[in-house]
Amino acid sequence: MKLGVVGKGGVGKTSLSGLLCQAYVARGKRVLAVDTDSNPNLAMSLGLDEKTANEAPLVPRKLVVGLGDGTLSPGALLAEYGLPTPSGVTLLHAMRIDQAGAGCSCADHYMVRSLLGTAIEEEADVTLVDMEAGLEHLSRSGGTLAYADVLLMIMEPTHKSVMTAGRTVPLARELGIPRIYGVGNKAKGEADVELFNRLSDEYGVPLATVVPWDADVPKCDRRGGPLFAGEAQPVRDAVERIIAVIENEDSERDALLAERDRIDARIAALQS
Ligand SMILES: Nc1ncnc2c1ncn2[C@@H]1O[C@H](COP(=O)(O)OP(=O)(O)OP(=O)(O)O)[C@@H](O)[C@H]1O
Ligand SMILES: [Mg+2]
Numbered sequence: 001m002k003l004g005v006v007g008k009g010g011v012g013k014t015s016l017s018g019l020l021c022q023a024y025v026a027r028g029k030r031v032l033a034v035d036t037d038s039n040p041n042l043a044m045s046l047g048l049d050e051k052t053a054n055e056a057p058l059v060p061r062k063l064v065v066g067l068g069d070g071t072l073s074p075g076a077l078l079a080e081y082g083l084p085t086p087s088g089v090t091l092l093h094a095m096r097i098d099q100a101g102a103g104c105s106c107a108d109h110y111m112v113r114s115l116l117g118t119a120i121e122e123e124a125d126v127t128l129v130d131m132e133a134g135l136e137h138l139s140r141s142g143g144t145l146a147y148a149d150v151l152l153m154i155m156e157p158t159h160k161s162v163m164t165a166g167r168t169v170p171l172a173r174e175l176g177i178p179r180i181y182g183v184g185n186k187a188k189g190e191a192d193v194e195l196f197n198r199l200s201d202e203y204g205v206p207l208a209t210v211v212p213w214d215a216d217v218p219k220c221d222r223r224g225g226p227l228f229a230g231e232a233q234p235v236r237d238a239v240e241r242i243i244a245v246i247e248n249e250d251s252e253r254d255a256l257l258a259e260r261d262r263i264d265a266r267i268a269a270l271q272s
Contacts, residue, residue, distance in 0.1 A: 001246075002116050002127045004145040004177070007154035008164040009133035012185040015217050016154060017130040018045025018087075018226065019239045024126045025088040027243075032078070032124035034092045036112055036144070037132045043093075047086035047226040056083050059094055061107045065115040074120045087226065090124070095132070109137070109144040116147035135164070138171040145172070150179045150246055152208070157184065157192040159199065166203025179249060181208035183242060188213045208245045211238035 005017045017033065024031045035042040043053035059081050064071045072080075083091040094115075095108040112129060120127050129145065131137045137144040145151065151172050153165040165182050172180050182205035184196035193210050200207040216232035 001125065001150065002120070002129075002148045003246075004129045004131060004137065004148040004151045005154060006131045006137060006145075006151060006168060007133065008156075008161040011133075011154045011156045011161050012211070012217075013133070013154050014042050014045060014130055015221075016152075016183065016185065016211065016235075016239065016242075017042055017128055019232075019236060020152075020242065021046065021089040021126075021128055022087050023236070023239050023243055024128075029125040030123070031089045032082070032092065032120070032127045033089050034094050034112060034115070034127065034129040036094045036108075036129060036137070038095050040093050040095075042130050043083070043085065043091055044224060045226055046089050046091055048083060048091065050224075053083065053091075053093070056093060057081060059092070059108070059111060061111075063107075063111050065111060065118050065120075067118065071114070074115060074118050074123050077115065078123055112144050113146055116145070135168060135171065138168065138175060143175040145177060146175045148177050150181070151177045152242065153180070153182045153205065155182055155184050155196065155205075156186045157188070157195050162196070162199035162203055162205060165200075165205045169204055179246070181206055181242070181245065183208050184210040186213040187211065209238055209241040211235055 003020070005013045007013050021031045021033045033042055033046065040053070044050070057080070065074055065077055067073055078090060078092070081092055083093070085091050094112050116127065116129070129148070131145070151168070153168050155161040155165050169180055182200050184193070184207060187193050187196065187210045196207060196210055212234045214232045214235045216227060217235060220227045220231065
């Protein structure tokens, strides 16, 4: 399962990415989180201290992940650059910048694209990419998220953030990402839920769920660490709903594929 988390600046991509990763760990999955922000901060949500996160070696530019000559295997990449975190999630800082004037980030985007395109499932059951704000992940280097299975477009109750999600849908479809969901975050009441439903319809954004605004999330940001156990329970419940939507479609798809195999087998038997 390869998940891309995208959306307009500040909508809650990193906060929800951290909780999604931890929910998958709680299900016994091996989880790799890829932070593609040039100013990464997912580490904090996963309980990694700032010093360790900042001192981790930078992934070299122009690195390509793969099994051929001149490439680095996913296992070797994670052994060298993967950061274990107290949450149990392995973290990769894909695009951290520590030098002014370092140039364009296309090569870094290509590295993430190549990582998602390899057999990363041998190293991680779930690979989640927390993207930098904007739409570049759909245009740079052949589409950073071209090999994602699921795209989660996070929105907040503003027209602009739903509009950004609306712009994302056709581009993501063009890239061939099979499953695309909107997630309305920071809802303060029924009026916000209604806004998400109305605008999602208008912009053609399929809404997976609405996540409530919860004071524990900014409180935890101010503290500079992960959410403590028991904090932001309504947000955690919403994260469970997102996973249930994804898994539900997985099992529906598996059932359809099994049905197709049964029909194929019957046709083969009739023809023989
Ligand atoms: N459900 C929520 N309830 C209340 N506040 C929230 C919620 N989700 C996120 N926030 C707050 O919104 C702000 C932005 O969150 P976050 O950093 O996760 O967004 P982002 O989309 O990753 O931002 P960026 O585009 O800068 O990467 C933070 O102050 C965070 O505490
Ligand atoms: Mg972020």
